[in-house]
Amino acid sequence: MSQPIDAFELRDAAAAQPAPTPAQFRQALLRHLQYTVGKSPQKASLFDWRIALSHAVRDHAVDPWFNATRRTWDEDRKRVYYLSMEFLIGRLLEDQAINLGLREVVVQVLGEFGLSFAEVAEGEPDAALGNGGLGRLAACYLESMATMGCPAYGYGLRYEHGLFRQHFENGRQIETPENWLATDNPWDFTRPEVAYPVGFGGALAEHNGAWIWSPGSQVLASAHDTPVVGYGGKWANTLRLWAAMPSADLFDLNRFNAGDFAAASEPEALARSLSRVLYPNDTTDGGKELRLSQEYFLTSASVQDILRRYLAAHQDLLKLPEFVAIQMNDTHPAIAGPELIRLLVDEHGVNFDTAVQTVTGVLGYTNHTLLPEALERWSVGLMRKVLPRHLQIIETLDTQFIQLQGSAPDPVRLVSNDQVSMGDLAFATSHKVNGVSALHTELVSKDLFPVHNELHPGRIVNITNGITPRRWLKLANPSLATLITDTIGAGWETDLERLRELEPYADDPAFRDAFGRSKRQAKEHFTGWLAQEHGIELPADALFDAQVKRLHEYKRQLLNILWTIAHWQRIKRDPQAGWAPRVKIFGGKAAPSYHMAKLIIQLINDVANVVNNDPETSHLLRVAYPPNYGVSMAEKLIPAADLSEQISTAGMEASGTGNMKFALNGALTIGTLDGANVEIREHVGAENFFLFGLTTEQVAERRAQPGHARTALEASQTLRDVLQAIAEGVFSPDDRHRYDGLLDAMWNSDWFLVASDFEDYDRAQSEVADCYGDPDRWQRMAILNVARMGYFSSDRSIREYMSQIWNVESAL
Numbered sequence: 001m002s003q004p005i006d007a008f009e010l011r012d013a014a015a016a017q018p019a020p021t022p023a024q025f026r027q028a029l030l031r032h033l034q035y036t037v038g039k040s041p042q043k044a045s046l047f048d049w050r051i052a053l054s055h056a057v058r059d060h061a062v063d064p065w066f067n068a069t070r071r072t073w074d075e076d077r078k079r080v081y082y083l084s085m086e087f088l089i090g091r092l093l094e095d096q097a098i099n100l101g102l103r104e105v106v107v108q109v110l111g112e113f114g115l116s117f118a119e120v121a122e123g124e125p126d127a128a129l130g131n132g133g134l135g136r137l138a139a140c141y142l143e144s145m146a147t148m149g150c151p152a153y154g155y156g157l158r159y160e161h162g163l164f165r166q167h168f169e170n171g172r173q174i175e176t177p178e179n180w181l182a183t184d185n186p187w188d189f190t191r192p193e194v195a196y197p198v199g200f201g202g203a204l205a206e207h208n209g210a211w212i213w214s215p216g217s218q219v220l221a222s223a224h225d226t227p228v229v230g231y232g233g234k235w236a237n238t239l240r241l242w243a244a245m246p247s248a249d250l251f252d253l254n255r256f257n258a259g260d261f262a263a264a265s266e267p268e269a270l271a272r273s274l275s276r277v278l279y280p281n282d283t284t285d286g287g288k289e290l291r292l293s294q295e296y297f298l299t300s301a302s303v304q305d306i307l308r309r310y311l312a313a314h315q316d317l318l319k320l321p322e323f324v325a326i327q328m329n330d331t332h333p334a335i336a337g338p339e340l341i342r343l344l345v346d347e348h349g350v351n352f353d354t355a356v357q358t359v360t361g362v363l364g365y366t367n368h369t370l371l372p373e374a375l376e377r378w379s380v381g382l383m384r385k386v387l388p389r390h391l392q393i394i395e396t397l398d399t400q401f402i403q404l405q406g407s408a409p410d411p412v413r414l415v416s417n418d419q420v421s422m423g424d425l426a427f428a429t430s431h432k433v434n435g436v437s438a439l440h441t442e443l444v445s446k447d448l449f450p451v452h453n454e455l456h457p458g459r460i461v462n463i464t465n466g467i468t469p470r471r472w473l474k475l476a477n478p479s480l481a482t483l484i485t486d487t488i489g490a491g492w493e494t495d496l497e498r499l500r501e502l503e504p505y506a507d508d509p510a511f512r513d514a515f516g517r518s519k520r521q522a523k524e525h526f527t528g529w530l531a532q533e534h535g536i537e538l539p540a541d542a543l544f545d546a547q548v549k550r551l552h553e554y555k556r557q558l559l560n561i562l563w564t565i566a567h568w569q570r571i572k573r574d575p576q577a578g579w580a581p582r583v584k585i586f587g588g589k590a591a592p593s594y595h596m597a598k599l600i601i602q603l604i605n606d607v608a609n610v611v612n613n614d615p616e617t618s619h620l621l622r623v624a625y626p627p628n629y630g631v632s633m634a635e636k637l638i639p640a641a642d643l644s645e646q647i648s649t650a651g652m653e654a655s656g657t658g659n660m661k662f663a664l665n666g667a668l669t670i671g672t673l674d675g676a677n678v679e680i681r682e683h684v685g686a687e688n689f690f691l692f693g694l695t696t697e698q699v700a701e702r703r704a705q706p707g708h709a710r711t712a713l714e715a716s717q718t719l720r721d722v723l724q725a726i727a728e729g730v731f732s733p734d735d736r737h738r739y740d741g742l743l744d745a746m747w748n749s750d751w752f753l754v755a756s757d758f759e760d761y762d763r764a765q766s767e768v769a770d771c772y773g774d775p776d777r778w779q780r781m782a783i784l785n786v787a788r789m790g791y792f793s794s795d796r797s798i799r800e801y802m803s804q805i806w807n808v809e810s811a812l
């Protein structure tokens with residue numbers, strides 16, 4: 001391999017640039033417009049301005065980036081490597097401008113050309129390299145690591161197509177490919193010289209007691225870097241995304257010349273498919289092999305890069321844990337354990353047991369789910385085909401793990417029933433395993449890994465998720481952010497606990513008014529955008545009741561829409577009862593092959609169609625489901641919400657992070673005791689949270705009761721009326737039987753306990769309505785929510801990772 005990055009990394013950086021004056025920034029912008037984009041201001045389109053502006057902003061990221069890299073080398077600092085198959089980054093322009101302290105100057109200079117920052121920034125495609133919470137968490141953590149001066153790299157895949165685009169046809173979800181790289185990506189620093197071969201398949205041979213793996217095929221991982229600048233521009237880390245390239249020139253010119261165009265490109269296309277699409281599900285066998293290969297591709301390239309960087313400054317591989325911490329974001333990169341062991345043993349001659357000990361000292365594993373279908377298991381046959389040497393290593397680890405369990409009659413296995421359990425593997429090869437909320441970590445210890453936990457007490461730790469206040473308050477909600485700064489001064493951006501200083505203002509009528517006005521501004525901003533972008537008109541004075549997240553039965557969008565129907569029926573029965581106008585807002589995508597989730601989407605849209613067109617009720621109740629929910633929509637929608645729906649079946653949502661974003665922006669939560677809701681409620685105060693529903697223990701008990709669904713339905717006339725209306729085709733007059741399957745599940749199984757929790761949810765919703773009818777009380781509660789959400793900053797989470805898992809110090 002070439003010696004790719006060292007020269008770059010060790011290069012002397014120039015002194016950090018001082019903040020530019022408007023005149024200097026204007027000059028830089030015009031220079032990029034002319035020399036980078038090749039346009040004059042007179043001819044420039046919004047796209048041209050955005051690219052020029054991105055380059056002008058990006059220039060300011062380079063010095064902190066160089067300085068941070070150089071200092072890390074000079075001071076021989078320990079680095080953190082965050083391996084994740086998903087980074088849901090969103091747009092970068094405004095985020096980088098804020099973190100570099102450039103937002104005001106950008107606004108001013110663009111204004112001189114008659115442009116607004118918002119309209120220029122709006123053209124940037126969302127980098128949607130993730131499915132949901134797990135990927136967005138990774139993006140928040142990268143930003144916090146940079147803000148905290150934690151030397152770190154994020155490693156991921158540079159998917160050509162991120163999460164699919166969603167639109168609705170007759171209420172049904174239709175997926176089309178997303179194309180974020182179709183135009184220019186100004187944040188991308190291409191590093192063609194940083195490329196590693198990643199092997200697949202092939203054969204194993206023993207030679208003098210050592211194993212030699214000869215892969216059957218190879219694909220090159222080629223690096224693309226994005227600087228990630230922390231708030232204040234004091235430190236910057238790297239997000240390194242790998243693109244798949246053919247390892248040799250696989251394009252068959254002779255075949256092409258013979259007219260066989262498709263076949264000529266096939267091997268090349270196959271190699272590139274590794275970074276072609278973000279994986280939405282794994283229901284097909286072909287898909288499974290691609291997914292495993294993608295995971296290995298990310299992991300192998302990253303681990304090679306990490307070892308290359310380590311060996312550039314050190315010789316002793318056994319000291320790896322002193323200088324390297326690798327965090328596995330879920331089990332997706334869990335092949336990192338066997339891969340590192342393989343490299344240490346097969347390529348560097350380290351003894352197997354020593355290699356295992358070293359690797360365990362380096363690795364940490366974050367568990368994000370207890371759902372059996374999301375806990376990865378790879379068939380032994382597939383593993384043998386794709387990664388034969390790794391399977392051999394896993395089998396040895398399995399044998400050792402059984403020995404560790406002594407005479408246990410039915411030991412936990414890493415390999416059983418012809419499957420490799422990636423969760424057990426990740427646990428066995430990590431020195432720390434963390435859950436993502438207090439409740440989830442308790443369940444991880446008790447239900448998922450009880451045997452591991454007994455064998456390795458102290459290995460499991462809890463690190464409750466967090467969100468970055470820079471993007472989720474300062475960027476997303478300028479009216480509230482400004483009010484906060486005007487009230488308690490700046491500094492809360494990096495010390496979110498300071499929001500506590502707002503508490504006394506909850507009793508100040510003038511502040512409550514100002515707070516109300518800031519919410520109103522956020523609502524108008526959102527409704528203006530919604531009308532323009534999706535032609536959906538909403539009354540800004542209604543209660544905005546929002547549930548935005550991936551569509552999944554356990555998240556219970558169904559409970560929400562069933563209650564919406566009940567609410568509509570009640571309004572129709574008694575239109576003069578003094579109902580507070582309400583807008584039910586939904587947002588989120590379903591996995592393309594998840595039939596039930598897609599049916600729920602259709603039901604929501606069908607209900608919207610009826611309810612929104614009902615002249616008797618449409619001034620009191622509206623249902624809005626803007627398509628293609630993503631980070632950028634969330635940035636507009638979350639600040640506008642009054643009520644945040646966090647209504648999953650208890651014990652099923654590992655943490656949630658949307659719940660934190662809403663509460664930080666002054667929405668009150670209606671929620672179950674699930675995931676981080678539990679801690680949010682503790683922090684904001686039980687009296688400022690609308691609690692309902694069965695607890696985790698009660699969920700288990702209820703599920704064990706035969707016929708619980710029918711029993712719950714028989715006890716709720718309200719819910720029976722709702723199901724009856726659906727069954728009669730009130731919402732699907734063109735196809736009365738559309739929801740038969742869904743209704744059958746409600747009566748006969750109801751695994752997610754929608755019926756069991758319905759009545760209590762209804763009670764909590766009445767409380768919401770009463771409370772909203774008392775604006776002073778509502779405002780007070782909302783302010784206290786904001787004031788008490790400091791704990792949920794991702795800076796706090798990262799501080800805990802640094803001290804409890806990575807053992808790494810801030811360089812600031």
Ligand code: RUG
Pocket residue numbers: 132133134135137330368369374436465653654655656657675
């Ligand atoms: O479902 C979980 C969320 O509860 C959590 O907040 C988020 C970040 O920790 O991760 C989500 N998640 C879990 N995304 N994918 C998985 C499957 O492993």
